[in-house]
Amino acid sequence: MIKQGYHHGNLKQALVEAALRLIEERGPTGFTLSEAAKQAGVTPAAVYRHFEGREDLIAECARQGYAIFADLMEHAYAGGTPSALAAFGATGRAYLAFARRHPGHYMAMFEAGISPNRTPELAVASARAEAVLSRAAELLSRHIPAGRRPPAAMFSAHVWALSHGVVELYARTAPGTRSPYSAEDLLESGIGIYLRGLGLLPPDA
Template structure:
């Protein structure tokens, strides 16, 4: 008897969807391929038609996540033009919004141990997201004299790290539930202190 849960040609996406739910519920290492197959309502052998194992499914989920993430970053940056500061701040908020809306993808991207540089497609799409933030930093620093202009890549990496820290500590359950400040307020104030310290914006 044919199994239900996916239509012909939709097996790959059914497995990905089921695995995302398992990642959100059990973490990236808390389930087996057999459990992913069961969650997708397919045979234990079915996942191997598309993936060599759990790590490869997680890698594909990470790639899809970076595609979504880069699209959100680009949209946030574009819609906040022509204000360079507003565009820069919007990319930070987009980071928080993505982590909230796509927790399974976020975990696959940043908490699964997936080796981004080992996969050219994954590397390219991850770089696309970082490049949006770097471009926003370049735009923000254009008014500074060249000898006083901090490297845009350094700024983008610092803000990426700050955004990631806010997500991990305050935007994904505990201990965030105990924070008297919203993740958005924490990130915005942190960005302001950082940019003022560099002289990028006025004190």
């Protein structure tokens, strides 16, 4: 029951967690601020102490998601100088793991229509996550002959898009049941084909 004048110890985070549960259940546009307040056990008016509207609340969910995502990506890429396939394979698997373990954050980040530039804090968190693949791509691009070397940002974007596509089609939704292969196998083979096309892997690797 909602209590008038209730003072939550960490109201802002309680609202974020309530919103994440609602996003998982209904999608990022399937709930109201009043419903998030009810889930958090506070009055609707209390929400406005921290958020101007639902989009601001979702943006904070996305910011926290990007922070978790960046930690996973950095951990996946850390350690020595990995091969091309190992580097992108590890970050790709981290992408899949994040989408499965944190579906509310994932949807807030990629399905809510919230621009990463909505707030400075969200922009910083988003850029940190993207920087992992960009850094890997920059290092790998040095092994491609200059005459046929695409910009590092381009092929990091290609791998990001491939990872995102596998997540959307085969890791999170019902259509994934149509594939006889795991999402991990699909992603690893796709990245391998792409890197071979760039000459970063031998044909029989």
